[in-house]
Structures are given as C-alpha cells and as structure tokens.
Amino acid sequence: MSSDVEGRTATLSDVARRAGVSIATASKALNGREDVAAATRRRVEAAATELAFVPNPMARGLLAGRTGTVGLLTSDLEGRFMLPILMGAEDAFGAGQVNVFLCDARGDAIREQHHLKALLSRRVDGIIVVGRQTDPRPSLGQELPVPVVYAYAPSDDPRDLSLTPDNEAGGRMAIEHLLACGRTRIAHISGDPAYAAAQDRLAGAQAALADAGLELVGDPMFSEWSEHWGRDAAALLLDRHPEIDGIFCGSDQLARGVLDTARDLGRRVPDDLAVVGYDNWEVLSTGSRPELTSVDANLQQLGRLAAQRVFDAIDGVDTGSGVSHVPVRLVIRGSTIARR
Amino acid sequence: MSSDVEGRTATLSDVARRAGVSIATASKALNGREDVAAATRRRVEAAATELAFVPNPMARGLLAGRTGTVGLLTSDLEGRFMLPILMGAEDAFGAGQVNVFLCDARGDAIREQHHLKALLSRRVDGIIVVGRQTDPRPSLGQELPVPVVYAYAPSDDPRDLSLTPDNEAGGRMAIEHLLACGRTRIAHISGDPAYAAAQDRLAGAQAALADAGLELVGDPMFSEWSEHWGRDAAALLLDRHPEIDGIFCGSDQLARGVLDTARDLGRRVPDDLAVVGYDNWEVLSTGSRPELTSVDANLQQLGRLAAQRVFDAIDGVDTGSGVSHVPVRLVIRGSTIARR
DNA sequence: CTGTTAGCGCATTCAC
DNA sequence: GTGAATGCGCTAACAG
Numbered sequence: 001m002s003s004d005v006e007g008r009t010a011t012l013s014d015v016a017r018r019a020g021v022s023i024a025t026a027s028k029a030l031n032g033r034e035d036v037a038a039a040t041r042r043r044v045e046a047a048a049t050e051l052a053f054v055p056n057p058m059a060r061g062l063l064a065g066r067t068g069t070v071g072l073l074t075s076d077l078e079g080r081f082m083l084p085i086l087m088g089a090e091d092a093f094g095a096g097q098v099n100v101f102l103c104d105a106r107g108d109a110i111r112e113q114h115h116l117k118a119l120l121s122r123r124v125d126g127i128i129v130v131g132r133q134t135d136p137r138p139s140l141g142q143e144l145p146v147p148v149v150y151a152y153a154p155s156d157d158p159r160d161l162s163l164t165p166d167n168e169a170g171g172r173m174a175i176e177h178l179l180a181c182g183r184t185r186i187a188h189i190s191g192d193p194a195y196a197a198a199q200d201r202l203a204g205a206q207a208a209l210a211d212a213g214l215e216l217v218g219d220p221m222f223s224e225w226s227e228h229w230g231r232d233a234a235a236l237l238l239d240r241h242p243e244i245d246g247i248f249c250g251s252d253q254l255a256r257g258v259l260d261t262a263r264d265l266g267r268r269v270p271d272d273l274a275v276v277g278y279d280n281w282e283v284l285s286t287g288s289r290p291e292l293t294s295v296d297a298n299l300q301q302l303g304r305l306a307a308q309r310v311f312d313a314i315d316g317v318d319t320g321s322g323v324s325h326v327p328v329r330l331v332i333r334g335s336t337i338a339r340r
Numbered sequence: 341m342s343s344d345v346e347g348r349t350a351t352l353s354d355v356a357r358r359a360g361v362s363i364a365t366a367s368k369a370l371n372g373r374e375d376v377a378a379a380t381r382r383r384v385e386a387a388a389t390e391l392a393f394v395p396n397p398m399a400r401g402l403l404a405g406r407t408g409t410v411g412l413l414t415s416d417l418e419g420r421f422m423l424p425i426l427m428g429a430e431d432a433f434g435a436g437q438v439n440v441f442l443c444d445a446r447g448d449a450i451r452e453q454h455h456l457k458a459l460l461s462r463r464v465d466g467i468i469v470v471g472r473q474t475d476p477r478p479s480l481g482q483e484l485p486v487p488v489v490y491a492y493a494p495s496d497d498p499r500d501l502s503l504t505p506d507n508e509a510g511g512r513m514a515i516e517h518l519l520a521c522g523r524t525r526i527a528h529i530s531g532d533p534a535y536a537a538a539q540d541r542l543a544g545a546q547a548a549l550a551d552a553g554l555e556l557v558g559d560p561m562f563s564e565w566s567e568h569w570g571r572d573a574a575a576l577l578l579d580r581h582p583e584i585d586g587i588f589c590g591s592d593q594l595a596r597g598v599l600d601t602a603r604d605l606g607r608r609v610p611d612d613l614a615v616v617g618y619d620n621w622e623v624l625s626t627g628s629r630p631e632l633t634s635v636d637a638n639l640q641q642l643g644r645l646a647a648q649r650v651f652d653a654i655d656g657v658d659t660g661s662g663v664s665h666v667p668v669r670l671v672i673r674g675s676t677i678a679r680r
Numbered sequence: 681c682t683g684t685t686a687g688c689g690c691a692t693t694c695a696c
Numbered sequence: 697g698t699g700a701a702t703g704c705g706c707t708a709a710c711a712g
Contacts, residue, residue, distance in 0.1 A: 059689035121394040227627030287567030399705030
C-alpha cells in the first residue's frame with residue numbers, strides 16, 4: 001500500500017504512464033497476452049510492481065462477467081452443521097483465488113430470495129445452498145444464470161445437484177459396530193420423527209439388524225433432539241426391557257442423556273450397556289464419561305466437495321445432477337469399547 | 341428472474357426504454373432523488389419491478405469508489421465464539437445492502453496476510469477481524485485504506501478500535517448472583533490460566549467478593565477448558581473444602597463437569613451447592629440437570645456492534661479507538677435457583 | 681422536471 | 697508491436 005499514486009490506489013493508466021506505454025499495451029502485458037514485446041512487458045511489470053497495482057475487480061467484472069466470487073447461502077447459521085460445511089467450502093475456494101460471500105437467510109424464504117438477488121446482482125460465479133436439515137428443500141429453480149450446488153439439505157428437484165450425508169449408511173454402521181461388540185439386544189432412541197435424518201438413520205439400523213436376523217428391542221423412541229429426552233427415553237426403555245445391552249442414539253445429545261440415566265441406574269457403560277451417538281459433536285462426545293462412540297458425517301469434507309462441484313460446473317465440466325450421498329464414518333470411543 | 345430481457349438480467353437502460361424515459365431520469369427516479377415528477381417516478385418504478393431490475397453493484401461501485409462489501413477476517417472458524425459474532429455482523433450488514441466476504445485464516449498469520457490482500461484488492465469498504473480468544477492480537481497496521489474493527493480478540497495497538505466482551509464484569513456478575521443466593525463459601529474453577537479470559541473473570545470475581553468482605557475458598561483451580569477438568573477439580577475442591585456452597589466456573593463445560601461430580605458425591609444442586617457457568621452455550625447449559633445458570637457474552641450483539649462501527653467509520657463518523665468492553669448478562673437457571 | 685454528456689477502470693477490437 | 701477508440705452499467709454534472 002506504500003507506493004500508491006497520490007493516495008489513491010494505483011490504476012492501470014498509472015502503470016501505463018509510468019511504463020511509457022498505452023493503457024491497452026499495459027493491459028495486454030499484465031494479462032500475459034502474446035502480442036507484446038518482451039522488453040515492454042518487463043517494463044510494464046516493473047511499473048505495476050512499483051505501484052503495487054492490483055486490477056480493480058469491479059471494472060474487470062463489468063466486462064468479463066466473471067468475478068471470482070461465489071455465494072454461500074445458508075438457511076440458518078445457527079446450529080452446529082453449518083460451521084464445518086462453511087469451513088470446508090471456504091477452504092476449498094480460498095485455495096483457488098475465489099472469495100466467498102456469506103449470506104444467512106435466517107430460515108426465512110423472503111430473506112433467502114433477497115440474498116439470492118443480491119448474489120446474482122454481484123455476479124457471483126456460483127452458489128452453494130446450505131440447509132440445516134437433511135430434508136429436501138425447495139429448489140431455487142433451473143433458471144439461474146450460475147451453477148448451484150445444494151449441501152446438507154438436498155433440493156427437491158432432481159435436476160439440481162445435491163450433496164447430503166449418507167444417514168442410512170450411518171445407521172447401518174452404528175448397528176454393525178454394536179453387533180461386532182457382541183450386542184444383540186439393541187434399542188434406538190431418536191429425535192423428532194419428522195426429520196428425514198431420523199427416519200434414514202432408523203432405516204439403516206433396521207436393515208443392518210435384519211441382515212443379522214435381529215430386530216430392534218422395543219419401538220424406536222422418537223420425540224425431540226435433546227439431552228432431556230435421551231434421559232427419559234433411556235429410563236423408560238431400560239425399565240421395560242432390562243435385557244437391552246446396546247442403544248443407538250440419533251444424536252450425541254440424546255446419547256449424553258442415555259449415559260446419564262445409565263449411571264443413575266447403575267448400568268456400567270460399556271460393559272452392561274454400549275451406547276452409540278450421532279454427529280460426533282466433540283464438545284459432547286469427548287466430554288462425557290466414558291467418551292462417546294459416534295457417527296461423524298464428514299461435514300467439512302462435504303463442504304469441500306460442494307465447492308469442488310461448483311468449481312467444476314463453472315469450468316463447464318458436467319457435474320451431473322440428483323442427490324449424492326456422502327460417506328460417513330464411525331468414531332469409536334469408550335462408550336462401546338472399554339479403554340484399558 | 342422471470343422477466344429478464346432476452347435472457348440477460350435487466351439493466352437500467354432496459355428499464356428506461358420500457359418506461360419511455362432517459363437512462364438518467366430512470367436512475368434518479370429509482371434512487372429517490374427529488375427532481376423527478378411523481379408520475380414519471382411511478383412509471384419507472386413499475387418498469388423496474390416488471391423487469392426485476394437490480395442495479396449492478398459493480399457499475400455502481402466503479403463510480404462511487406465504494407463496493408458495498410466488507411471483509412470478515414476470522415482467525416479460526418472453529419470454536420463456538422465465531423458463529424454468533426458472524427451472525428450478528430452478517431445480520432447488521434445484510435440489512436444495509438452490504439455483502440460480506442468471509443475469510444478464514446485458519447489460525448495462520450501467512451494465510452491472514454494473503455486474505456487481507458485479497459480483501460483489499462476487492463476494494464472492500466471495511467474489515468472486521470474476529471479472533472478466537474480475548475487475548476490481544478497483532479494489529480493489521482495503521483496503513484490500511486479502509487476502516488478495521490477488531491471483535492472478540494482486541495488489537496494490541498491502542499490506535500485500533502476493538503470490541504471485546506467485558507469478562508471482568510461477567511466475573512463480578514456471577515459472584516454477585518451467588519451472594520444474592522445466600523452463598524458465602526465460593527470457589528472458582530477455570531481453564532487455561534494463560535487466557536486473558538480466565539484472568540479477567542477471576543479478577544472480576546475476586547473484586548466482587550472483596551466488596552462483600554469475602555474471599556474465594558481455596559485457590560482458583562486452573563487447568564484446561566474441559567468437562568473432565570471440571571469433574572476432577574470439583575472432586576478435589578469439595579474433598580478439601582466440604583463447606584463450599586457455591587462454585588463459579590470459567591466455562592459451561594467446566595460447570596457440566598462440576599454438576600456431574602456433585603451428583604456423584606450426593607450434593608444436591610442448587611440446595612447444597614450452587615453452580616454458575618460461563619458462555620451460555622445452550623447445548624450444554626440447557627441440557628444439564630438442573631439447567632445451568634451462565635454468563636452470556638452477548639456475542640451476536642457484539643457482532644452487530646462491530647458492524648455498526650465499521651458502517652460509521654465508512655461514513656466518516658469518528659468511531660474513536662481503543663478497547664471497548666461490551667456488557668455481558670447473566671442467564672439464571674436451575675443450578676443456582678431451584679425451580680418450583 | 682428531463683435529457684445529454686462525460687467518465688469510473690478495464691479489456692477488447694481494429695487500425696497503424 | 698503498439699495505441700486509439702469503444703463500451704460494460706451506472707451516476708453526476710450540466711444544459712435544455
């Protein structure tokens with residue numbers, strides 16, 4: 001910032017004047033076009049460096065139509081799922097000289113439209129739409145002038161490209177791990193049954209049990225995604241089905257509640273009762289006693305992938321469409337396998 | 341997006357043509373300037389609406405020298421403090437037609453410089469620097485062409501403007517509440533003593549106790565910001581000082597650990613032991629049994645304030661400098677006052 | 681009150 | 697090889 005011309009930040013014409021050439025030549029030289037003499041190019045480049053010249057992206061964008069920016073349109077920044085996705089996306093874009101506009105719709109469709117307009121008017125090159133649940137959300141439509149990728153919450157229109165965690169695989173994985181730990185009398189506690197996430201995880205769990213010739217003990221316990229419900233549901237379940245030796249929970253909060261109740265009832269975890277959570281929300285999963293085995297949705301990876309897809313689409317690569325399920329992984333801790 | 345002209349997004353000249361006026365008149369009408377006949381204005385506005393006209397910020401910025409964008413430079417998106425600040429800032433800016441560039445330095449000074457350059461080359465009108473601790477951080481310098489406000493982590497240069505939570509007031513508040521609840525034998529458990537936050541909260545607590553002619557019971561217990569340490573520290577404290585009737589914790593995680601230990605030892609909360617946490621991290625503070633009284637740093641408010649300061653500075657209002665301490669508030673729940 | 685003119689900073693024809 | 701001219705979309709002067 002030190003070598004500005006008269007306090008302004010340097011412009012291309014400043015560079016041209018200093019190098020003793022025309023604006024057009026300076027432009028060509030700096031943009032690496034061929035039809036410019038090597039010596040001239042060096043002079044221009046030197047001048048640009050001395051003036052700390054940085055092309056004005058607005059002037060450039062006005063012509064080119066490409067801005068090197070993308071929009072991140074989140075439905076609601078609150079909630080723990082946004083952040084890792086945001087990080088992944090920002091990371092992937094940042095590495096590619098692209099800057100990210102962050103827009104938070106606060107769960108409001110009107111505001112979302114407003115932000116969408118703002119992003120388009122700024123001529124972003126692409127948009128990632130991040131939802132806070134894995135339930136399908138309304139598509140932004142097919143008429144947009146830039147590629148759009150939906151992350152976490154898939155679009156309800158199959159012509160769109162969506163990336164969402166593979167909750168069914170997560171459910172399978174949790175059960176298969178419990179089975180591998182020798183548990184056969186397994187129950188399931190989850191949150192709001194209206195969530196696709198709750199249903200998908202349950203479906204995966206039931207499929208895995210069926211493969212082993214087993215069934216859930218008791219009915220799946222649905223209510224809300226809270227620690228309180230985890231405590232209450234566990235008390236009810238263990239009272240009615242004392243034989244239970246494993247519980248798969250639809251979230252880490254629920255699992256924390258289950259651990260609490262298990263302790264109250266004198267059930268040792270993992271010896272008497274193995275517990276698996278979901279989300280791998282570290283503050284919960286590593287703060288508990290014992291620490292919590294949990295399914296991790298690889299959200300940061302999901303964010304990076306979404307960014308990659310947007311990149312590809314911008315470059316004209318066909319990225320396909322439909323809902324793509326991103327693999328999840330199981331993080332094993334003391335609530336299923338005792339530490340020595 | 342439906343009424344675009346020939347597939348392009350509508351431009352001012354499209355609007356002007358449709359309204360049967362000149363471009364300049366259309367511009368004036370839409371920008372609310374006075375010297376336009378009411379009827380003309382209505383015609384232009386109608387045309388703009390029909391064409392879904394949105395002014396191109398790049399063209400606009402090219403003239404104004406102002407882009408209507410700000411940079412949010414975070415040291416590390418991870419961690420729970422960023423999000424509310426981000427939300428507050430995004431909210432405040434979004435309301436003012438300003439869009440936010442999000443840059444995450446990942447705790448790396450090199451990457452921070454790189455992002456700073458990118459932001460400046462995009463001609464942002466201002467920058468908010470968000471740090472993840474309340475310890476002073478290196479200033480970006482005084483030579484920047486745009487106003488900078490530091491949020492959460494203050495700058496180490498008093499010529500900069502910084503907003504940071506008033507941790508000392510938070511400490512005072514917690515103790516005063518415990519005193520008001522009739523507790524007089526109060527201990528303190530905190531995290532890493534190298535954090536300014538830990539020291540400031542302690543200082544506030546000690547000052548409040550001194551005002552009441554009291555002292556902390558035992559030494560402040562410092563180690564790490566974890567639930568595990570909360571459990572261990574509480575066990576140690578209650579063993580050595582069984583008379584303790586109140587514990588002020590430097591974080592909600594610590595407080596959760598304390599609650600756990602209290603239950604193990606058969607101490608009823610809040611009857612035998614009142615517990616105050618810090619941060620009001622809802623997943624922790626409202627999931628516990630009983631729910632946790634906690635100091636809330638009003639981070640969203642802090643983000644909004646920071647945005648407001650940047651606005652003011654952009655508009656040439658003198659925003660002063662130095663570190664400004666944003667008030668905190670106490671959220672009272674069952675861990676200090678029993679619910680009926 | 682309205683329209684004409686000029687120019688923000690840059691990349692791109694097209695003559696020279 | 698180089699430079700003069702044109703225009704991206706818009707707003708600020710001024711003239712009518």
